[in-house]
Structures are given as C-alpha cells and as structure tokens.
Amino acid sequence: MAKKVDYYKKNPLIHRDRRLSKSSSKWVRSFSCEDLRPLIVCRGPIRKEAMDVYEEMGINHYGILLSEKDSIVYPNALAPELRQLTDPSRVHRVPDYTGASKEERVERINQIIQIAKDNNYDSIFAGYGFMAEDEEFVAAIEKAGLNFIGPNSITQARAGKKDEAKRTALEVNVSVTPGIDDVTVRTLLKKHPTRESLLALVKSEGLSCDEKILGDSKVSLESLANHILFASYAKGIDLFSIDELCAQVQVEVTEMFRKYPRSRVRLKAIGGGGGKGQRILGASLLVAKEVTEEAIAKAAAEAPGLVREVLNEVKANGVGDNKNVLVELNIEQTRHNEIQLLGNGEWCVSLGGRDCSVQMHEQKLLEVSVTKEGLEAAIERARAAGNEKEVKSLQNDLTILGRMEEEGARFGQAVGLDSASTFECIVDRDRHYFMEVNTRIQVEHRVTELCYSLKFTNPDDPNDFFVVESLVEAMALLARHKKRVPKPERIKRFGASAEARLNATDASLSPHAGGIIRYWSPPIEGEVRDDQGICLNNPDTDVFMTYTVAGAYDSNIALLLTKGENRLESYQYLSRVLRKTKLRGTNLATNLQFHYGLVNWFIANGVNSKPTTRFVVPYLTLVGTLKEEANKLDPVTAFLQMKKHYAARIGEMFADEPEAQAAELKNISNILDRKGTLLTRPMEVLLDDPHLLAGWLSLNKDNFRLEGGRVVWLRNPLVILDETYEYLNMSYDPKAPAAEIIWDHDNKVLQDALAFYSELRKRLKLGKEDFFKINELLQSEKAPKGFDDSTWQQVRSAHFGYEAGVEILGTLFLIGDRTKFYDFCVDEDMDIIIPEHLNDPDLQARMKKILVPPPATKADEIVSPCGGMYYAQEAPGMPQFIKEGDHFEKGQPLFIIEVMKMFNKITAPFSGTVDKILIEGGEGVIVTKGQPLFKITPDEKFVEVDPKELEKQRRECTIEYLKAVLS
Incomplete structure (x- = not known):
C-alpha cells in the first residue's frame, strides 16, 4: 500500500x-x-x-x-x-x-x-x-x-434581512448609509394611498392581519402598509407587480441623484450576500460635465432592468416573495471593513476587524486582519521611522475600529445574537457607515481566528477555563449549551493575518467554470489552505484525484491564509505561499497569478496602504496596459540585436587591430551565447503574464532610475536576475522538472557571477548594496589598494564578461515607464493614488480584452465569451433581448450568461443585424466559451491585420526598446 x-x-x-x-x-x-x-x-x-x-x-x-x-x-x-x-x-x-x-x-x-x-x-x-x-x-x-x-x-x-437590520441599527444609534429601506411600502402606498384603501385591500385579498394594528388610527400609513405586506408574503400573493416596483425604484433613484449630484446609487436585495443581488448605477453622472435633469433621467432609466437582475440573482422574483430592495447612496472611494461578532443571546463580543476592500463584482478577493494590537504596533513602527503622516492615518484607523467594535457589540446584543455573525461597515476616511449584518459565519472567518483565541472562564474560579480557537467550534458550543456559556475574553494569538481567495477566474477576474484540476502542490509549512479536501490524495493509492471546477455555485476553489507578527510578515508569507503553489489542469483558469502580483505590489508600496472598493478595476486596467506594451517586445529578437550591438562596439574598439578584433568578437559571442536562455527565459515568463510583471516591477521600483530615457541600474543586475528566478519560483532544484527551473548550465553562469561579486566586495571591503561604488572603481584602469595591475585588469575583464548582456532586463523597466505603472502609488497618508485615465470605462473595457482576448470568431457571428447558462431575456415573461431580423447597436444587450451565480449581461461589440439565432431553447441552456450564438451581418466590414505586419511592428518596437538600455 x-x-x-x-x-x-x-x-x-x-x-x-x-x-x-x-x-x-x-x-x-x-x-x-x-x-x-x-x-x-x-x-x-x-x-x-x-x-x-x-x-x-x-x-x-x-x-x-x-x-x-x-x-x-x-x-x-x-x-x-x-x-x-x-x-x-x-x-x-x-x-x-x-x-x-x-x-x-x-x-x-x-x-x-x-x-x-x-x-x-x-x-x-x-x-x-x-x-x-x-x-x-x-x-x-x-x-x-x-x-x-x-x-x-x-x-x-x-438582522439578516438588510432592511430590518437597517431599521434596528437606527433604533440603537448605529451610523447607517443614506438611502431608503422601504421601497416596497412606497410602491404599495402609490397604489393604495389611503388607510381606507389599504383596509379594503386586506378584506378583498383575505389577508390575515393583526386587528389591533388595523383598528389603530395612530399607526402610521407606512407601518400599516408594511404589516399588510408581510401578511401577503405569508399568504404567498403579490399586492403589486414587478413593473410597479421597478417604476417606484426609478422614482427613488431619480430623487437620490437630485439630492446627491455626481454620485452613484446602489440597489441591494434584502436577501443578498456574497456580492449577489447588488447593482450600481449612475456611472455617467460621475464624469458628466453638467448634471442635468436629462442626464439624471437617463441614468435612472437603468433602474428597472437592474432591479430585475437583482431579484433574479437572489431568487426573489416569485409570487409572494419579499421583493424589497434597498436604494442607497454609493459612498465612493470607500473601504469595506467588518467586525466579527459572537454572542449567546445575553452577551455579545467583538473580535476585531477585517479589511475586505480588495474586491470585484462585489466579491472579496484579499482580506487582512485589522486589530487593536496590530494597529498600535504599526503606529509605533511608523513613529520610530519618523513617518508622522502614516502615524496620523493609522491612529484614525484605530479610532474607527474602536467605534465599529463598540457599535457591532451593541447591535448584536440588541438583536439577541446567539452565535457568530459579522457587522459590515464602509469606511470613508474618518467616518464609517453600517452596511449590513451577515447572520452566519463568513468565508474569511479564519482571518480572525489567526489573530484571536477565546478564553471561557468559570465565573466561580478564575483558574478554571478553556480556550477555543475555532469559530466553528464556538458555534457548536453555543448551539449545544446556549446561555450557559460565559462571556469570553479574547486573547491575542498572532499579530496579523491575511487571506487570498483562490477563484476559478481568468486573468481579467471573470468567472471561468468547467476547468479540471489535475495537480496541486501540497501546502508548504505554515500555510493554511482550505480547499474542501481537493488536495487530499486517494487514501489507498496516494494518487492525486482530478477535480472538475463546476459552474453551478460560486467561483471559489480555496482559501489561502498566512499569519505573522505584523502585516508585512503575513503578506511576505502569503507571497511565498502563492509563489510555491503549483496548480495545473485542463481548461483551468485561476486568479493565482493576480494574487501573487497584487500581494507583491502591496509589499513594495506599503502594506498599511488603504485600497478602496474601487481599487481592483483600475489596477486590472493598469495590468492590461502592461500586457499591451509587453506584447510589443520580443526578448529573443532583443537578445540577437544586442549581440549585433556588442559586435559593432568591439569592431569600433579594435578597428586598427584585426587579429585582436577577431579574438574579441569570438570571445564576446561566446560569452553572450552562454547567457541566451539565462536572460530570455525569465523575461519571456514575465512578458507572458502581466500579473507577474506587475509584481516584479513593484519589487524592483527602487533598483533603477531613468536618465534621459535610459536605464541606470542602482543595484547589480545579476543580483536582480537571481532574485527574478526566485520570484518566478524557477530557482535551481535538481529534483524539479527542467522546464520549471533555471537550467543547470545557466545556473552555473549565474552562480559563478554572484560568487565573483561576493568575493570582490570582500576584497574591496564594500557592502552588498554598494553596486554604484564597485561600478565606479571598475571603470578605472588604476588598481585600488590590495590589487596589482595585472590582477585588476583580469577583474575588470571578468566584470565586463559577467555584466555583458544583462542590461537587456532593463527593457522591462521601460515597459513600466511607458505605461506610467509607477504613477499608481501610495502617498504619505497611505491613500492609494489612482491615475484618472485608469477610471475611463472605455479603457477598462479595452484592457479587459487585452488581458483575456475574446474567443476566436468569424466576421459573421457572435460567440459566447465564456461558458455558463444562456438566457435570451432579462426575466421570465420579459421579451427577448434580440430576435432574428433585428438590428442592434454597439453596446446593446444581446443575452445573459449566468456563470457561478453571477448574471453577466453581454452587450454587442459592434453594430449589425441578426440573421439567425443558433442556440435552441433559449432559456437555461448550457453554452461553452467560443460557441457561436448568432449569425449576423455587421454594419462594417472587418479587416484582418496582416500577421507579417504585426511581426514587423514588434521587431521595430523591440529594437527601439533596446536602444534605451544599451549605451
């Protein structure tokens, strides 16, 4: 066995x-x-x-x-x-x-x-x-x-229903987001505006209502209408149509836009969660030159369609369902913080916070702990470093955390919380607003578990206690023993923790269902991997068992967690976990590389920086620009052109010495040939994956500078090359497949070079980071102290040989410069500066296609952009988006693809006419990526670009890049 x-x-x-x-x-x-x-x-x-x-x-x-x-x-x-x-x-x-x-x-x-x-x-x-x-x-x-x-x-x-939770929050003096929570009541009152008509409705529909409420004239119309609505849910009937509800939402949205110009509005189903059942509208008003009534009306006209999407997504579109939708001001540039709560019905405790601002499609991607102890330690480190603005910023976070923890515990006690729940807030600089309560354990609960344990002490004997480190265990304990369980004391466990959600998504973070996992490397020491046991081998054969990533549920595959004494340590360990994770399969796409690039961006720019919920899309857009520029550079062509450059340089140096020229040309050719794959292999990996390139550029941002458009190295490029192999998890390992590591002959060249500079530093009594000083000495023919002239010339010659060609790595920095990568940065207040052009919706849409090119298609068809469930209409009973013979405009909705519980409305990429709808059935049909859906006649003819012309452009661009790194 x-x-x-x-x-x-x-x-x-x-x-x-x-x-x-x-x-x-x-x-x-x-x-x-x-x-x-x-x-x-x-x-x-x-x-x-x-x-x-x-x-x-x-x-x-x-x-x-x-x-x-x-x-x-x-x-x-x-x-x-x-x-x-x-x-x-x-x-x-x-x-x-x-x-x-x-x-x-x-x-x-x-x-x-x-x-x-x-x-x-x-x-x-x-x-x-x-x-x-x-x-x-x-x-x-x-x-x-x-x-x-x-x-x-x-x-x-x-607390579970978002409208009721908001009302409870107001009752117990908890700050809430501006908006309305009773649009269904308002819809009913629009139809039945008087007490008499409401009472007549109760009678005609035979609703079972409390006679005391019906007979009390002091009960407000709103309260009476709400009571009647709940009676209708119990009976399973509707008192108004979805169309009437949509119309009322449109009215309320219009008023919100008037009250808060240049703002967006969020629609939120009361029974949603995990990013489901939420839509934001009004993006056009953010960039409008003038917010006119016409502009407001146009933006608000999106509301009915979005209400239907929201109700469909949370399955609240049936007869008798509670269809209430919150209409809230979308607080722009906010952070999403949440407080872990635990209670037994009599007491309620807060267990610190989590920052979940890094999210997309309203779904969280990266979560980090926010605790009193962690913030206090970060404040002391910032103060010791003399970063007073960071100190002030972190102190503000500490104050807000204290308020949220206090309000969360107060809210939990008010609703009689007798288990685990999460108090969710949005933070806007020095203010916070209660958003909702998740009356369940959260996906990211382990982030809290890594920071705090719970100590339950015998009230009659302080030395008699037990410790719980799992919220799942605490929930079982409370369910079994209820109010007998004493109020616990929270005990610090680790200083900080972080969690990356490994999802089945492509490079643009769009859901990608149906892939097969064929291999997954085991967890490294200290890694916490929750993957529902996919990594458990067959218990009898110890063989990895393939696993299909199904599309019926959400896109999460695993939760990857790390901890540390501080946030930097937890991020650094998470970076190592992501680097060491090997995940292979068929038609498999995950966000593993996205996380690796992003975590290293934070490590380089500041782990205490404050991403908002609007961070990811412009960040992805920036990464897309990296990919677009990287596509113009061919490292093999660059290397061959560099050989020609060195040959020309040798030719000039020894123009009057033919024999010496021939010898030197042969020597430099041999030197460069030995470095061909050493240099081009890691470059090809970085250029192929913009997420890896983003992380690499971030980590190396202080290792170069540009002078007159030329790259000047501030550290030894050979050291950076060695670090690059490690960053790509390609360091030499004799047990690993050759395709995944530096090749042994390349490794020998690199290690010989590193050993040479290590010995040279010792002889010159210089530190590891004194590359500038070493370089300056090596430019001089005069031997420094400790070297004779002959040995010094040999050292200079060896230096030239080791450094020759390595400057080609500098072309990567030029990609960062030309895309303005480093303009996306963190200021002294720890706020993230996002260049305005990255918020352009057209650029965002174009970069999404650069990151994940649309499936190959013919000029006379439209294909499915991804696998999933196809719907031809917005909701049951609604007309089809498009029929045979219809003309459509660019940007017009054509169909919906549901993938991993996300409803994606697909719009036309160009204008044209539908000749034939190819998919049969039309509703709930499973389609695959690239499957033809419509035969069409486009309004304009597509002209394919000649591949030879593209190759010529790439070659010219590569040569241009090379000129900037070769002196």
Whole structure:
C-alpha cells in the first residue's frame, strides 16, 4: 500500500485536541459537545472545516448533505470530503440546496428536516451559504425541534434581512448609509394611498392581519402598509407587480441623484450576500460635465432592468416573495471593513476587524486582519521611522475600529445574537457607515481566528477555563449549551493575518467554470489552505484525484491564509505561499497569478496602504496596459540585436587591430551565447503574464532610475536576475522538472557571477548594496589598494564578461515607464493614488480584452465569451433581448450568461443585424466559451491585420526598446 500523507500535518489551525470531555475540570467537562449530532448542509471549504472540527471535538455522529449539481451533473466534481467520510449512511443527497423557486425552496427545507429526523441528527449547520441566513429555513428547523448551529430565527429576522437590520441599527444609534429601506411600502402606498384603501385591500385579498394594528388610527400609513405586506408574503400573493416596483425604484433613484449630484446609487436585495443581488448605477453622472435633469433621467432609466437582475440573482422574483430592495447612496472611494461578532443571546463580543476592500463584482478577493494590537504596533513602527503622516492615518484607523467594535457589540446584543455573525461597515476616511449584518459565519472567518483565541472562564474560579480557537467550534458550543456559556475574553494569538481567495477566474477576474484540476502542490509549512479536501490524495493509492471546477455555485476553489507578527510578515508569507503553489489542469483558469502580483505590489508600496472598493478595476486596467506594451517586445529578437550591438562596439574598439578584433568578437559571442536562455527565459515568463510583471516591477521600483530615457541600474543586475528566478519560483532544484527551473548550465553562469561579486566586495571591503561604488572603481584602469595591475585588469575583464548582456532586463523597466505603472502609488497618508485615465470605462473595457482576448470568431457571428447558462431575456415573461431580423447597436444587450451565480449581461461589440439565432431553447441552456450564438451581418466590414505586419511592428518596437538600455 502507498504511503499515506497527512495533508494537514503542517496546518496551524487543525489537529489540536478539542475534546472538553478529557479535561480534569468538572466545569470544563460540562461544556463537552460530544453528544451533538449535526447534519452539515453546506458545501465548499466550510463543509470540510466543519467535518474536521467536529471530529476533533469528539462529535462522531455527523452527516453531510451533497447537492446533485456537484456530484451528478458535473462529472469528476464529486465531493472530495467523501475521501474522509466513507460511511455511506452519513452521506445524503438533494437535487440542489435551495431550489430554483419559492415552492422548491419550501420543498427543500422540508426534505432537509426529514433527512435530519430520519437519520437521528439533532442539529443543522449551514456554513456560510445562503441557507445559513434564511429566516424561513431557520424557523422551520426550530419548529421541528432541531437545533440550528447559527443565529436563531428571531435574530435572522431582525438582522439578516438588510432592511430590518437597517431599521434596528437606527433604533440603537448605529451610523447607517443614506438611502431608503422601504421601497416596497412606497410602491404599495402609490397604489393604495389611503388607510381606507389599504383596509379594503386586506378584506378583498383575505389577508390575515393583526386587528389591533388595523383598528389603530395612530399607526402610521407606512407601518400599516408594511404589516399588510408581510401578511401577503405569508399568504404567498403579490399586492403589486414587478413593473410597479421597478417604476417606484426609478422614482427613488431619480430623487437620490437630485439630492446627491455626481454620485452613484446602489440597489441591494434584502436577501443578498456574497456580492449577489447588488447593482450600481449612475456611472455617467460621475464624469458628466453638467448634471442635468436629462442626464439624471437617463441614468435612472437603468433602474428597472437592474432591479430585475437583482431579484433574479437572489431568487426573489416569485409570487409572494419579499421583493424589497434597498436604494442607497454609493459612498465612493470607500473601504469595506467588518467586525466579527459572537454572542449567546445575553452577551455579545467583538473580535476585531477585517479589511475586505480588495474586491470585484462585489466579491472579496484579499482580506487582512485589522486589530487593536496590530494597529498600535504599526503606529509605533511608523513613529520610530519618523513617518508622522502614516502615524496620523493609522491612529484614525484605530479610532474607527474602536467605534465599529463598540457599535457591532451593541447591535448584536440588541438583536439577541446567539452565535457568530459579522457587522459590515464602509469606511470613508474618518467616518464609517453600517452596511449590513451577515447572520452566519463568513468565508474569511479564519482571518480572525489567526489573530484571536477565546478564553471561557468559570465565573466561580478564575483558574478554571478553556480556550477555543475555532469559530466553528464556538458555534457548536453555543448551539449545544446556549446561555450557559460565559462571556469570553479574547486573547491575542498572532499579530496579523491575511487571506487570498483562490477563484476559478481568468486573468481579467471573470468567472471561468468547467476547468479540471489535475495537480496541486501540497501546502508548504505554515500555510493554511482550505480547499474542501481537493488536495487530499486517494487514501489507498496516494494518487492525486482530478477535480472538475463546476459552474453551478460560486467561483471559489480555496482559501489561502498566512499569519505573522505584523502585516508585512503575513503578506511576505502569503507571497511565498502563492509563489510555491503549483496548480495545473485542463481548461483551468485561476486568479493565482493576480494574487501573487497584487500581494507583491502591496509589499513594495506599503502594506498599511488603504485600497478602496474601487481599487481592483483600475489596477486590472493598469495590468492590461502592461500586457499591451509587453506584447510589443520580443526578448529573443532583443537578445540577437544586442549581440549585433556588442559586435559593432568591439569592431569600433579594435578597428586598427584585426587579429585582436577577431579574438574579441569570438570571445564576446561566446560569452553572450552562454547567457541566451539565462536572460530570455525569465523575461519571456514575465512578458507572458502581466500579473507577474506587475509584481516584479513593484519589487524592483527602487533598483533603477531613468536618465534621459535610459536605464541606470542602482543595484547589480545579476543580483536582480537571481532574485527574478526566485520570484518566478524557477530557482535551481535538481529534483524539479527542467522546464520549471533555471537550467543547470545557466545556473552555473549565474552562480559563478554572484560568487565573483561576493568575493570582490570582500576584497574591496564594500557592502552588498554598494553596486554604484564597485561600478565606479571598475571603470578605472588604476588598481585600488590590495590589487596589482595585472590582477585588476583580469577583474575588470571578468566584470565586463559577467555584466555583458544583462542590461537587456532593463527593457522591462521601460515597459513600466511607458505605461506610467509607477504613477499608481501610495502617498504619505497611505491613500492609494489612482491615475484618472485608469477610471475611463472605455479603457477598462479595452484592457479587459487585452488581458483575456475574446474567443476566436468569424466576421459573421457572435460567440459566447465564456461558458455558463444562456438566457435570451432579462426575466421570465420579459421579451427577448434580440430576435432574428433585428438590428442592434454597439453596446446593446444581446443575452445573459449566468456563470457561478453571477448574471453577466453581454452587450454587442459592434453594430449589425441578426440573421439567425443558433442556440435552441433559449432559456437555461448550457453554452461553452467560443460557441457561436448568432449569425449576423455587421454594419462594417472587418479587416484582418496582416500577421507579417504585426511581426514587423514588434521587431521595430523591440529594437527601439533596446536602444534605451544599451549605451
């Protein structure tokens, strides 16, 4: 039998004994949870985490629920957790987790409860999926006599729905975002504006309402209308149409634009989450020369279509669904901060914060800890370095964190929070606004776990206590023992932590479903990888098992976490994790390289810098400009041209000495030939992937300067070349495949050169960074102290040979200069300066296509830009976007592709006429990337560019680049 590998052996969060029943303390033993029998009804990393934690707690009778969308519809996407839970009696299946309609959702709830009862489970854990904050689901579980491991249904009602949470926040004096939370009430009152008409409606529809409320003339019209609406939800009927709702939203949006000119408005479904059910409109007003009534009307006209998208995305478009949508001012240039909460219904504690501002499509990408201890330490480091503006900026963050933690705990106590939840805020410089509460554990909860442990102490004996390091464990503890659990003390664990979400997305961060993972390197020491067990090899053969990244759910593949004594350490370790991660497959696209480039950008520019929620798109646009410019440079052509340059230089130097000239030409040719692949291989890798290039340019920003358009090196380029191989994870390793590392003969050349300069520094008594001084000495024919003339000439000759050709690396700096890469930077206040041109929507759209070129297509067709579910209309009952024979304009919506729960409205890339719609069915049909959808006649003929002409342009550009690095 093959040797079995303990996948989690090096994971600092897993494999500690959590069995309280083994304690010598009677009080601690009384909090054992080993008799808990939970059914895990979620998927992804949290399911695997719950399984591990429950086993460590001694909970042996647990089961898991599998969706057939994971295990049947998509072959080879079988839940990897089955490699751990091999008892088939504890594995249960449903078609999907929530159902596609209200009727199916109710059916699924009853089905899950029945599975729990039939299999002797007493509790249900729903992780961080939508069901974890579904009030109806939680109430049904409680009614069935089961435990819900999460906030109770009353808390879900008061905090889970975004409109109710906002009202609660106002009641307890918590700062909220400007906007309205009762558009459904306003829609109903538009249709029935008087008390009499509302009462008549109750009678005509036979609604079950509280007679005291109906008969109390002091109850406001708004409160009466709200009460009637909830009665209609209970009966499963609609009191107004979606069209009427959309019209009212448009009215409210118009008023918001008038009240807050040059602002955008956010529409947010009350039951959304994880970036779903949100849309922003009004981008045109941000750049308009003048905000006129006509401009406002045009911007507000987008609202009805976006409302439909929002309701579709959260499945709230059925008859009788609560279709309320928040209409909020979109606070521009904000940071997204959140506070981890934990309560037992009587007490509520805050466990520090997380900055989640780096996000796209309203989904988080990179999350970092924000704690009192971490900020205080950062302030002291900045003060010691004399960075007073950074000190002031960090002190402001510390003040805001204190306010958010206090408000979060107050809010949690007000809603009777009896489990884990997250208090989410947006931060605008020295102000913050409450946004929403996620009444569930968050994807990024481990960021908090790495910073704080929880100490639960016997109120009668301060020396009697136990420590919990897992929020999943704390949730089980609270579900089992409820108000018996004493208020914990938070204890510092590590100084800082960071999490990168590894998603199935392409280089432009668009979802990319359907790829197959065929190999994934094991975690390195200290890495925390939550990947639902994909990396677990076959337990019998120890062979990696292929895994299909299905498109039915979100795009997350894994959560990669690191910790450190401070934020810089956590970022540096995350950079190492990303560098060492090898992920291979078929049709596989991930954001691994995006994260690697981005993390190194932060390391180079300042880990305490303050990205806003608008950071990623202009950053991607900048990376796109790198790719566009990098496409113009051919390192092999550059190297061959450089050889000609050196030959011409030798020819001039020895013009009157033919024999010497021939010898020197042969010598320099041999020297450069030995360096060909040493120099061009890493350059090709960097030029091929702009995310890698962005990180490399960031780390090397202080290693050069430009003088008169020419590159001047501030560090030895051979040292930078060695660091570049390490940065690309291509350092020499005799056990690694040759294709992935520096070749052995190249490594010998490089190591000989580094050894030469190391010895020379020792002889000259100079430091590692004294390249300028060494270079200056080597320019002189006069031997310095400690060298005779003959030896010094040999040293100079060796220096010339080692340095020859390495200047070609400087062409990469020119790419950074020509794209104004370094203008995207951080100021002394730690704010990020984003050049205005990177906010241009047209440039952003063009750079997205540079990063990921559209699929190959003929001039007479339109193809699917990605794989996913095709929809020809905006919502059921709505007309098709386009029909055969219709003429369409550039930018006009043509169809919708749903991929990984994101609804992407695809617009026409040019104007034309639809001759034939090629896809049959039209609704909910799975399509693949590049699949032809329409036969069309374009308004303008496409002229293909001659490849020979492109090659000629690239060659000319390469030669131009080379001139700037060769003196």
